[in-house]
Amino acid sequence: MSAAPSLYTLPFGDISSADHARVGGKCASLGEMTQAGVAVPPGFAVTTDAYQAMLDHHGLRAEIERHLASIGSDDIDAIDRAAQAIRVRIRSHRMPDEVESAIRGAYAAMGEGMPVAVRSSATAEDMPDASFAGQQDTYLWVIGADDVVEKVRDCWASLFTTRAVAYREKNRIAHIDVLMSVGVQKMVNARAAGVAMTLEPTTGDRTRIVIDASWGLGETVVSGLVTPDNFTVEKVLEAIVARKISDKHVELVGDAALGSAVEREVDAARRSTPCLSDAEVLEVARLAKRLERQNKCPQDVEWAIDADLPEGRNLLALQSRPETVWSRKPKEKPAAYATGLMSIVGTLNNPIASRK
Amino acid sequence: MDAKTPVFPSPYDVKPPKGAEDWEGIYPYYLKFQPSRRPIEDRKFWFCDSQHWPMPFRPFDCIMVDFAAKCLGQYNTRHLLVPPANGVDYRILNGYVYFSPIAVEPSEIEARVPQFLERAGHYFGNWNDLLANWKKKVLGAIDELEAISFKELPDVVDIEWVKSGKGLDDTYDLFGAYDDAIRLCYKIWQYHFEFLNLGYAAYLDFFGFVKGQFPSIPDQAIAKMVQGVDSELFRPDDELKKLSKLAIELGVADALKTGSVDEALAAVAKLPNGAKWIAAWDGAKHPWFNFSSGNGFYSTDKYWIDHLDIPLSYIRDYVSRLESGDDIMRPTARLIAERDRITAEYREMMDEEAKAVFDQKLGLSRVVFPYVEDHNFYIEHWAIGVFWRKMRQLSALLAKLGFWREDDGMFFLTRNEVRDVLWDYSAAWGVGAELRGTDYWPGEVARRRAIVDALAAQPPLPALNNPPEVITEPFTIMLWGITSEAVKRWTGADDGDGGLQGMAGSPGIVEGVARVLRSPDQLSELKKGEILVTPVTAPSWAPVFGKIAAAVTDIGGMMSHAAIVCREYGLPAVTGTGNASSKIKTGMRLRVDGNTGSVHILG
Numbered sequence: 001m002s003a004a005p006s007l008y009t010l011p012f013g014d015i016s017s018a019d020h021a022r023v024g025g026k027c028a029s030l031g032e033m034t035q036a037g038v039a040v041p042p043g044f045a046v047t048t049d050a051y052q053a054m055l056d057h058h059g060l061r062a063e064i065e066r067h068l069a070s071i072g073s074d075d076i077d078a079i080d081r082a083a084q085a086i087r088v089r090i091r092s093h094r095m096p097d098e099v100e101s102a103i104r105g106a107y108a109a110m111g112e113g114m115p116v117a118v119r120s121s122a123t124a125e126d127m128p129d130a131s132f133a134g135q136q137d138t139y140l141w142v143i144g145a146d147d148v149v150e151k152v153r154d155c156w157a158s159l160f161t162t163r164a165v166a167y168r169e170k171n172r173i174a175h176i177d178v179l180m181s182v183g184v185q186k187m188v189n190a191r192a193a194g195v196a197m198t199l200e201p202t203t204g205d206r207t208r209i210v211i212d213a214s215w216g217l218g219e220t221v222v223s224g225l226v227t228p229d230n231f232t233v234e235k236v237l238e239a240i241v242a243r244k245i246s247d248k249h250v251e252l253v254g255d256a257a258l259g260s261a262v263e264r265e266v267d268a269a270r271r272s273t274p275c276l277s278d279a280e281v282l283e284v285a286r287l288a289k290r291l292e293r294q295n296k297c298p299q300d301v302e303w304a305i306d307a308d309l310p311e312g313r314n315l316l317a318l319q320s321r322p323e324t325v326w327s328r329k330p331k332e333k334p335a336a337y338a339t340g341l342m343s344i345v346g347t348l349n350n351p352i353a354s355r356k
Numbered sequence: 357m358d359a360k361t362p363v364f365p366s367p368y369d370v371k372p373p374k375g376a377e378d379w380e381g382i383y384p385y386y387l388k389f390q391p392s393r394r395p396i397e398d399r400k401f402w403f404c405d406s407q408h409w410p411m412p413f414r415p416f417d418c419i420m421v422d423f424a425a426k427c428l429g430q431y432n433t434r435h436l437l438v439p440p441a442n443g444v445d446y447r448i449l450n451g452y453v454y455f456s457p458i459a460v461e462p463s464e465i466e467a468r469v470p471q472f473l474e475r476a477g478h479y480f481g482n483w484n485d486l487l488a489n490w491k492k493k494v495l496g497a498i499d500e501l502e503a504i505s506f507k508e509l510p511d512v513v514d515i516e517w518v519k520s521g522k523g524l525d526d527t528y529d530l531f532g533a534y535d536d537a538i539r540l541c542y543k544i545w546q547y548h549f550e551f552l553n554l555g556y557a558a559y560l561d562f563f564g565f566v567k568g569q570f571p572s573i574p575d576q577a578i579a580k581m582v583q584g585v586d587s588e589l590f591r592p593d594d595e596l597k598k599l600s601k602l603a604i605e606l607g608v609a610d611a612l613k614t615g616s617v618d619e620a621l622a623a624v625a626k627l628p629n630g631a632k633w634i635a636a637w638d639g640a641k642h643p644w645f646n647f648s649s650g651n652g653f654y655s656t657d658k659y660w661i662d663h664l665d666i667p668l669s670y671i672r673d674y675v676s677r678l679e680s681g682d683d684i685m686r687p688t689a690r691l692i693a694e695r696d697r698i699t700a701e702y703r704e705m706m707d708e709e710a711k712a713v714f715d716q717k718l719g720l721s722r723v724v725f726p727y728v729e730d731h732n733f734y735i736e737h738w739a740i741g742v743f744w745r746k747m748r749q750l751s752a753l754l755a756k757l758g759f760w761r762e763d764d765g766m767f768f769l770t771r772n773e774v775r776d777v778l779w780d781y782s783a784a785w786g787v788g789a790e791l792r793g794t795d796y797w798p799g800e801v802a803r804r805r806a807i808v809d810a811l812a813a814q815p816p817l818p819a820l821n822n823p824p825e826v827i828t829e830p831f832t833i834m835l836w837g838i839t840s841e842a843v844k845r846w847t848g849a850d851d852g853d854g855g856l857q858g859m860a861g862s863p864g865i866v867e868g869v870a871r872v873l874r875s876p877d878q879l880s881e882l883k884k885g886e887i888l889v890t891p892v893t894a895p896s897w898a899p900v901f902g903k904i905a906a907a908v909t910d911i912g913g914m915m916s917h918a919a920i921v922c923r924e925y926g927l928p929a930v931t932g933t934g935n936a937s938s939k940i941k942t943g944m945r946l947r948v949d950g951n952t953g954s955v956h957i958l959g
Contacts, residue, residue: 200572205570205571205572206570206705207570207572207573207702207705208572234574234577234863235701236697236698236701236702237574237577237698237863237951239574239863239864239951240865240951241572241574241951241952242952278865337565337709337710337713339713339716340716341473341476341477342473343561343565343717344476344557344558344561345439345469345473346561347557347560347561347564347830348438348439348440348441348557348560348830349439349440349465350828351560351564351829351830351833351834
């Protein structure tokens with residue numbers, strides 16, 4: 001069940017390509033996945049219109065510009081002071097009523113008391129998502145409309161972390177042009193989660209899918225809190241060609257009572273047990289492969305296996321974004337490929353198995 | 357490694373097993389490592405071809421390695437002038453054959469290129485026409501072989517021969533028949549290699565290109581792109597499946613289930629639809645039951661057509677699987693779709709220029725590769741099967757005359773010694789005197805049989821003398837899968853944790869119980885779901901692949917039979933492990949990883 005789309009909130013299933021500028025990269029990708037039939041935890045985007053309504057309502061634009069007018073990109077203390085002041089300003093204001101009620105309505109439509117993840121989804125097109133991502137906040141296991149509203153505001157404020165401001169200063173990006181959408185997504189009760197890349201990140205080999213996976217929520221993998229299990233899957237044959245099972249000492253799991261995700265020690269027996277079965281590894285690989293095909297370029301996919309969903313339908317995509325490192329490198333090519341009979345002569349003179 | 361201590365022993369230092377001390381006397385001189393040639397022979401690296409000849413030779417059976425090695429060589433050396441490679445020299449040591457490739461002098465390679473381009477170019481350019489002609493030639497040779505018969509010499513020459521002034525006797529035809537059989541076998545072996553090396557060369561060229569594009573691509577993925585789905589090599593097994601389905605449809609399956617072949621067929625014949633099924637069975641026999649339970653290289657090979665109990669037992673097995681609801685037919689539509697999917701997905705990852713080259717090389721590979729698979733049915737199974745049948749008839753005839761006690765005695769003579777026996781017979785017949793061989797051969801055959809049995813007790817060494825730094829000889833790599841890595845595997849110890857390393861023949865991972873089989877006679881021991889572990893498999897083992905969970909072989913590469921069939925059946929296979937069949941015992945639990953080519957003994 002989801003609320004009707006509005007100026008301020010858009011359920012993932014209603015995000016059209018025309019809306020991409022209003023919902024940021026992360027939510028746009030969730031919208032695309034939802035519409036393509038990829039299993040994604042349901043939720044909605046709080047559009048950039050909501051953010052802008054907030055700025056307009058309280059005259060925050062002028063205030064932000066004033067704070068940032070005098071700082072230089074090298075003066076990290078000044079940046080820090082200005083950024084903090086802006087964050088406090090954003091957090092201290094109530095949202096405009098029509099924005100807040102749209103968010104509350106969209107959240108209510110997900111089910112009362114539904115634990116959700118609240119994630120920022122920035123829009124600046126000239127910012128490479130890969131390097132900018134992670135500079136905004138994600139809040140896990142948020143429960144109740146009041147908290148959701150508060151975390152949405154926190155996400156807006158996270159546009160003005162010291163790092164983000166410094167980055168924009170350095171790259172001469174107008175602060176006020178960068179807009180923020182926020183995704184509110186049903187919390188996954190992750191038994192295991194992680195990241196899948198549709199190429200081998202160390203070599204750029206596109207015939208491989210590399211999966212990092214650990215117990216609980218995937219944030220431990222992304223943040224490097226654990227050494228995850230690592231699986232390499234041959235993309236075309238869909239076969240596991242390498243696996244490294246690691247000691248996964250800690251997991252991030254939801255605590256409904258606390259209303260947050262908490263770190264928990266993993267008991268000795270489970271630590272070095274593979275967190276995915278072979279069948280699940282291949283499921284994750286197929287999901288990543290599908291998303292790569294859909295987006296027509298190598299992808300970096302966040303996924304989770306939901307303990308509350310039945311087997312066969314429990315793998316969820318949380319996010320998919322283009323891989324940026326290898327995709328931008330020009331491909332090395334031989335001067336010319338040998339063809340025809342002379343190529344066969346070359347092969348006989350220097351058979352493949354002897355070329356090392 | 358210490359340069360002074362060879363990695364593998366010198367053939368001159370290898371001792372024969374107990375009871376086989378006199379083995380050298382049973383083979384022709386040119387097949388042995390002669391003591392006077394030690395300095396020359398020890399400079400060469402020899403590898404054992406236990407892929408094709410896993411058991412010691414009976415003296416007559418050397419005909420197959422003689423013809424195979426010579427005819428392989430002639431196409432490289434004399435017909436096509438393959439620039440870097442002549443043939444493979446061969447010797448027998450303790451009953452097993454060892455090969456050593458003959459490279460072309462580097463200074464001569466360049467000069468051979470234009471000749472190769474003209475000669476090989478003609479074949480590649482006219483492949484389908486030449487192949488149609490090849491089929492005609494082979495079928496003609498098979499017809500000629502079928503027409504040969506060996507009859508006891510009559511008491512007197514036929515009166516008509518006398519009256520017509522023929523002026524010849526029956527011994528003339530006896531020699532003619534024998535010489536024709538040998539000559540036709542030789543002819544068939546020449547045909548065998550007419551296209552084969554070129555087929556492999558084109559495939560290797562495609563293989564190298566794809567590897568260049570995707571260095572980590574599994575070999576099996578490349579094989580899948582060119583592999584035929586409707587190869588005639590699969591036909592015999594497909595025919596049995598069809599017969600099994602038909603038996604159920606016609607309601608004759610129960611009648612087939614018990615008794616000898618004759619009893620079962622008689623029971624079927626009595627049923628209303630029986631005649632229909634028997635017509636189908638007879639129809640399938642020719643030519644599809646010309647199928648060896650081995651690889652065609654041994655006089656001991658059993659051919660379905662001579663041992664109808666073999667195909668019947670497979671049919672019984674298929675019937676019971678059909679009755680329990682299994683789908684036994686090969687999913688050819690799915691296999692083709694899978695082949696196309698794999699091809700398209702890799703192709704999609706290439707740039708435009710590479711795609712065009714890929715299309716060209718794939719096109720050629722797909723034209724030439726069916727021969728690599730199909731020839732095996734026409735030559736090793738059908739033609740060679742007829743040859744062995746004729747030779748068995750002759751051996752039985754000579755046994756009847758007292759030259760040896762058992763019907764298979766002739767195979768303990770070399771093919772030229774058989775000519776001596778025919779002369780003994782002819783001369784005695786002509787002179788009106790007694791046979792001399794009947795006093796000599798029974799004891800000699802028994803002695804030689806004991807030697808061959810003793811040789812079989814000792815497995816061959818993988819290789820002799822020092823291997824070259826890098827193996828570059830293309831045919832060693834293509835035909836035997838012998839690479840520098842393989843040699844390292846033979847010399848290195850196992851990986852220490854109960855594991856064996858081989859080639860990733862067919863993808864998938866499976867755990868199960870091992871069944872070690874050393875000969876096709878043991879095939880009936882296999883139980884559903886077991887992991888087949890064996891020195892080497894043969895095409896006629898196809899029916900058991902529907903039963904097993906995975907296959908592990910000692911010998912063979914990506915294109916070995918076990919790998920091909922496992923890919924067909926979607927089963928994991930690890931080939932070329934070197935010694936799985938001796939390290940693994942029936943009943944052990946194994947984990948077979950066909951993605952990485954490893955086998956772990958779990959307990």
